[in-house]
Amino acid sequence: ETGVTQTPRHLVMGMTNKKSxxxxxxxxxxxxxxxxxxxxxxxxxxFVYNFKEQTENNSVPSRFSPECPNxxxxxxxxxxxxxxxxxxxxxxxxxxxxxNIQYFGAGxxxxxx
Amino acid sequence: RKEVEQDPGPFNxxxxxxxxxxxxxxxxxxxxFFWYRQDCRKEPKLLMSVYSSGNEDGRFTAQLNRxxxxxxxxxxxxKLSDSATYLCVVNWPLGxxFKTIFGAGxxxxxxA
Numbered sequence: 001e002t003g004v005t006q007t008p009r010h011l012v013m014g015m016t017n018k019k020s021x022x023x024x025x026x027x028x029x030x031x032x033x034x035x036x037x038x039x040x041x042x043x044x045x046x047f048v049y050n051f052k053e054q055t056e057n058n059s060v061p062s063r064f065s066p067e068c069p070n071x072x073x074x075x076x077x078x079x080x081x082x083x084x085x086x087x088x089x090x091x092x093x094x095x096x097x098x099x100n101i102q103y104f105g106a107g108x109x110x111x112x113x
Numbered sequence: 114r115k116e117v118e119q120d121p122g123p124f125n126x127x128x129x130x131x132x133x134x135x136x137x138x139x140x141x142x143x144x145x146f147f148w149y150r151q152d153c154r155k156e157p158k159l160l161m162s163v164y165s166s167g168n169e170d171g172r173f174t175a176q177l178n179r180x181x182x183x184x185x186x187x188x189x190x191x192k193l194s195d196s197a198t199y200l201c202v203v204n205w206p207l208g209x210x211f212k213t214i215f216g217a218g219x220x221x222x223x224x225a
Contacts, residue, residue, distance in 0.1 A: 031210070042217035043157070043200075050210060090156055100204045100211040101147065104156035 003027040006091050006105035013081065014113050021076040021108045023091030032074040033102065034066060035090040043090070049074060050096055081112045114139050116214045117203050123220040130191045134219045136201030137183045144211075146177055146184045149200040151218065157200055160186075191223045 003026045013019050025032065034046040048056035049068040063085075065077040074091055088109050092102040119136045126132050138146075146163035161168065163175040163184050174187040184203075188195055201216035 043215045045213075045215075055208070055210070088154070094213075096210045100145065100213055101159055101162070102202075102213065104158070107156050109154075 004091060004093055004103050004105035006089075006108050008108055009106065010109050010111075012111045012113065013078070015081060015083070017081075018077070018079040020078065021089055021091075021110075023074040023076075023093075023105055025072055025074075025091075025093035025103075025105075027093055027095075027103060029093035029095045029103075030071050031094045031096045031100075032068060032071070033092040033094075034074065034076050035092065036087050037090060037107075038087040046076075078110075081110075083112050086110055086112045116140065117201055117216040119201050119216040119219050121217060121219060123222055125222045125224065126191055128191055128193060128223055128225055130223075131187065131189045132191060132221065133188075134186045134199055134201075134221075135183050136185070136203075136216050137181075138201075138203045138214075139182070140203070140205045141179075141182060143182075143203045143205040145204040146175075147202040148173075148175055148184075148186050149202055149215070151198045151200055153197075157215075160199070188221075191221075193223050193225060196221055196223045 005024045007022045032049045036044045046060045047066045052068045067075040088107045090107045091105045094102045148160040149157040150160045151157040167176040172189045176185045198218040198220050200218045204211040
């Protein structure tokens with residue numbers, strides 16, 4: 001248990017559905033991240049939040065909408081996804097300034113039909 | 114040149130072998146370095162930090178060469194359970210915080 005909890009662990013959705021991924025960290029960190037990892041591909045950073053403010057958006061399509069209501073919670077709202085969006089979505093958190101070691105949740109494995 | 118570059122492998126080694134991975138980085142201002150391990154279909158987990166003086170944790174040794182801008186991971190007496198993907202991570206200062214770059218990973222298979 002790393003202190004970063006993601007729900008749901010698995011999600012199957014149609015292209016017209018709207019769903020949300022949730023991440024919660026219990027480590028007192030002030031930065032949170034969303035990553036995408038497709039099969040046999042490296043991690044792709046999607047979004048970074050520092051103290052609830054979005055500081056990075058790596059050209060992610062608007063069908064992915066992040067929300068960070070506080071330093072402990074991070075959401076990724078999904079709508080009108082495509083089959084190529086099927087992947088493992090990983091949340092991480094870190095304490096910015098302390099070497100920035102990131103701790104990951106177990107991920108949500110998403111399948112878009 | 115990629116910001117962080119690793120040999121993707123795979124490295125196939127017998128149990129008991131010694132195996133070494135290298136990772137090169139492009140930004141000379143990089144300040145902190147780590148190795149993560151990722152098992153199949155699992156999340157990455159911190160394996161060890163990499164210090165300038167080099168550091169060892171059991172069978173694992175990490176080293177940093179700032180002049181040549183690379184870090185290395187040495188695994189001695191490989192176990193079956195060492196089979197995983199090893200990710201190199203580099204941080205450099207950016208805008209009051211850090212930018213973190215993960216390498217694409219090196220796959221290791223340890224066979225009986």
